[in-house]
Amino acid sequence: MATTEALTPTVPTPSEPSSPRKGGLSPLARYLLVRLALLIPMIWLLVTLVFLLMRVIGDPIQAALGGRLSPAQIAERKAEAGLDRPILTQYLEYLGGLVRGDFGVTLTDNRKVSDILLVNGAATLELAFWSLLVAFAVGIPLGRLAARYRDQLPDVALRLFAILVYAAPVFFVGLLLKLAFTPFGWPSSGRASTTTEITLQQVEPQTNIMIIDAILWGEPSLILDVLQHAMLPAIALGLLTGGVFLRLVRLNLLQTLRMDYVTAARARGVSERRVLSKHAFRTALVPVVTVMGLQVALLLGGAILTETTFEWKGLGYQLAEYLVRRDFLAVQGIVTVIALIVGVMSFLIDVIVAFVDPRVRF
Structure with a gap:
């Protein structure tokens, strides 16, 4: 005869949720380690591609100095630069130099590329900073305005504006700005006036970033001069990225406004202005942060034309x-x-993005 205990179904005891192993990595740490591991091969592929493209073009010594030096002098320069060695040897030396922070020496003026990075790179960094400020000032509030007046006249006008500023060549926008503002005495070339540049060369320590050096000098007129020279290049380059931000903020706001928690807020009687600013706007900004990384390449590519147009020596x-x-x-x-x-x-x-949006860690 079966006992009561045998007839009673056995109910499994729910197990405790597994706790993270001691010494184990958090999801955020694992995510960052994976991204760092992917960064190394990506950089290796980029620098390898640059190396191969420069070799496909032809002999750099002959291209830069041919016609000005005798064949014997050109052969000597090739030996000095290591270009007479096998391609694999050149490649390994090139990678070794990058690891040591040695990016090579220019042929025409014998400058270290690392020195160019310190001096001219600081100018590009400064221009990129001002351009991003313009892009945020243009793209985020106008994108929010376009989402609020969806399919109405302000929305249509702002979308057309975003397409135009993104499609217009940055050098063309720069030339239009120069034509529009130069007659009013607005500076349109260089990073500062000659007097300001000479003065800021005496700043210690010199950062090569004009606005920081002007602040360190402590003269308001120098700060104003630097800001005036930065205005037109920053607008020309910032509008390019601002158009992207405008459309992105608008699109993400419209998607966020259709989510359940926003509908619930409206059902509770929350005003549309508060729904837009308090509930939807912050969530819609997360993809903008992600796209910022892609816009760095766009800014650096546009900086070539912008700096040439405004003689901004970056x-x-x-x-x-x-x-x-x-x-x-x-x-x-x-x-x-x-x-x-x-x-x-x-x-x-x-x-x-990993700190702003926890979803990307899993």
Whole structure:
């Protein structure tokens, strides 16, 4: 005869949720380690591609100095630069130099590319900063306005504006700005006036970022002069990215406004203005942070044309100068630096997004 205990169904005892293993990595740490591990091969592919492209173009010594030096002098310069060695040896030396922070030496003016990075790279960094400020000032509030008046006249006008500023060549926008503001005495070339540049060269320690050096000097007129010179280049380049931000903020706001928690807020009687600013706006900004990493490449690409148009002596301006001189070793070093900046910025944006949006960690 079966006992009562045997007839009673056995109910499994629910197990405790497994706790993270001691010494184990958190999801955020694992995510960041994976992104860092992916960054290394990405940078390796970028620098390898730059190296191969520069070799496909041809002999850089002949291209830069041919016609000005005798064949014996050209052969001597090739030996000095290591270009007479096997391609694999050149490649390994190139990678070894990058690890040591040695990006090479230019052919036409014998400058270290690392020095160009410190001086001209600081100018590009300053221009990118001002351009991002313009992009945020234009794209985020106008995108919010377009979402609020969806399919109405303000929305249609702002979407058309976003398409125009994104599609218009940045050098063309720069020329229009110069034509519009130069007659009113607005500075349209250089990073500062000659007097200001000479004065700021005496700042200790010199950062090569004009606005910081002007603040360190402590003279309001110098700060104003630097800001005036930065205004037109920053608007020309910032509108390019601002159009992207405008459309992105509008799209994400419209998607967020259709979510359940926003509908619940409206059902509780929350005003539309508060729903937009308090409940939907912050969530819609998360994809904007993600896209910022992609816009770094856009800013650096546009900086070449912007800096050339406004004679802003940054990396883009210097790169254009070396292209004209056919100094391909200098071009190789500068493009490698730009590739590294894009890769590192992409990783930093991933880190920021991981802290802002926990969903990406899992």
